[in-house]
Amino acid sequence: MRKYDYSRFEGKRVLITGGLGFVGSNLAHRLVDLGARVTLVDNMLPRLGGNFFNIADIRDAVRVNLGDICNPHSMEYLVRRQDYIFHLAGQVNHVDSIRNPLQDLEINCRGTLVLLEACRKHNPTARIVFSGTRGEYGSSVQLPVTEDHPKNPKGIYAVNNVAAEMMMLVYADVHGMPCACLRITNTYGARHQMMHDEYGVVNWFIRKAVDGEPLPVFGDGGILRDFLYIRDLVECLLQVSLCPDAYGEVFNVGTGKPVSFRELAALIVEVAGTGSYAFTDFTRERAEVEPGDYYADVSKIRRVVGWEATTPLRTGLAETIAFYREYRDQYWNGPSEDGLWPE
Numbered sequence: 001m002r003k004y005d006y007s008r009f010e011g012k013r014v015l016i017t018g019g020l021g022f023v024g025s026n027l028a029h030r031l032v033d034l035g036a037r038v039t040l041v042d043n044m045l046p047r048l049g050g051n052f053f054n055i056a057d058i059r060d061a062v063r064v065n066l067g068d069i070c071n072p073h074s075m076e077y078l079v080r081r082q083d084y085i086f087h088l089a090g091q092v093n094h095v096d097s098i099r100n101p102l103q104d105l106e107i108n109c110r111g112t113l114v115l116l117e118a119c120r121k122h123n124p125t126a127r128i129v130f131s132g133t134r135g136e137y138g139s140s141v142q143l144p145v146t147e148d149h150p151k152n153p154k155g156i157y158a159v160n161n162v163a164a165e166m167m168m169l170v171y172a173d174v175h176g177m178p179c180a181c182l183r184i185t186n187t188y189g190a191r192h193q194m195m196h197d198e199y200g201v202v203n204w205f206i207r208k209a210v211d212g213e214p215l216p217v218f219g220d221g222g223i224l225r226d227f228l229y230i231r232d233l234v235e236c237l238l239q240v241s242l243c244p245d246a247y248g249e250v251f252n253v254g255t256g257k258p259v260s261f262r263e264l265a266a267l268i269v270e271v272a273g274t275g276s277y278a279f280t281d282f283t284r285e286r287a288e289v290e291p292g293d294y295y296a297d298v299s300k301i302r303r304v305v306g307w308e309a310t311t312p313l314r315t316g317l318a319e320t321i322a323f324y325r326e327y328r329d330q331y332w333n334g335p336s337e338d339g340l341w342p343e
């Protein structure tokens with residue numbers, strides 16, 4: 001694995017959109033440790049992962065802006081003087097993207113364009129990393145899935161992610177802006193929302209196990225996925241941002257190792273020591289957006305950036321289960337108000 005000089009983040013200005021959510025808050029913790037000057041922008045969109053408890057232990061070390069990425073006036077100020085921008089804000093609920101496609105379009109497409117325009121006008125040299133999704137591929141026609149696999153998005157969330165990614169690449173090409181794009185697989189870990197099962201299946205299984213309930217495995221549980229631990233994703237985001245060859249490029253981000261939902265459920269029950277698993281029929285909403293087997297070919301990111309996932313699934317699950325056993329009250333019923341204002 002390549003060595004990156006993380007001291008390059010020391011004193012640097014970093015903007016994280018969606019910074020109160022799962023990926024954004026975990027990244028913020030790491031960047032604060034590295035001495036970066038971190039600003040989080042998040043509008044606390046209901047039913048998504050924004051939660052003040054996610055930053056309770058770093059709240060004095062970050063600036064929080066409760067803004068909307070779709071607001072060009074706010075974004076034009078927020079992007080100024082930033083060295084790095086991690087664009088993680090999004091409407092991430094696949095089921096909601098079918099129920100409310102116009103909201104998805106507004107946030108995932110227009111919000112991305114607002115950010116890019118703000119950067120073009122006021123900070124065209126800021127390095128931007130965009131978190132797209134493996135959902136852009138839809139149903140796989142060949143496995144493992146390489147970056148040139150055809151795109152057959154199954155839902156509006158995935159369609160808008162394709163468009164947002166292409167906007168990033170156009171701004172890299174036409175305006176010479178340093179934008180790098182990721183297509184991220186299913187990611188799990190601490191600080192993810194635990195209110196509902198509409199996105200984040202691994203975390204939802206963990207909730208069920210912690211509560212001693214059956215984990216609902218759709219169909220026969222044979223569908224394959226690539227499950228990535230949040231710590232590995234955070235290292236990936238940092239390394240991509242520091243890698244000049246990554247700009248103007250798109251990378252799959254995953255472990256490259258297929259695991260079936262049946263295996264996943266059995267491992268969670270074993271590691272938790274509580275719960276059980278049971279097979280159940282797909283709901284109609286689920287069947288509509290279910291793309292089938294997926295695991296990533298990660299040779300491009302390994303070759304260009306030098307990143308690869310290193311956390312065994314068992315280790316990541318054990319750490320996640322321990323986190324939620326300790327902080328269950330902060331997540332089970334939605335975002336807590338702890339840490340909302342400095343004492």
Ligand SMILES: NC(=O)c1ccc[n+]([C@@H]2O[C@H](COP(=O)([O-])OP(=O)(O)OC[C@H]3O[C@@H](n4cnc5c(N)ncnc54)[C@H](O)[C@@H]3O)[C@@H](O)[C@H]2O)c1
Pocket residue numbers: 017018019020021022023024041042043044045046048049050051067068069070087088089090091092107111131132133134183184185186187188192193
């Ligand atoms: N977690 C995964 O498995 C996964 C996989 C692939 C891609 N991604 C991408 O990573 C990014 C982060 O996802 P996450 O898992 O942390 O989800 P999350 O729900 O925990 O975080 C998303 C955050 O974005 C905020 N947000 C939404 N609309 C906004 C707006 N208009 N302005 C400002 N903030 C807004 C929400 O309030 C929330 O805090 C998303 O773009 C998602 O598509 C995540």
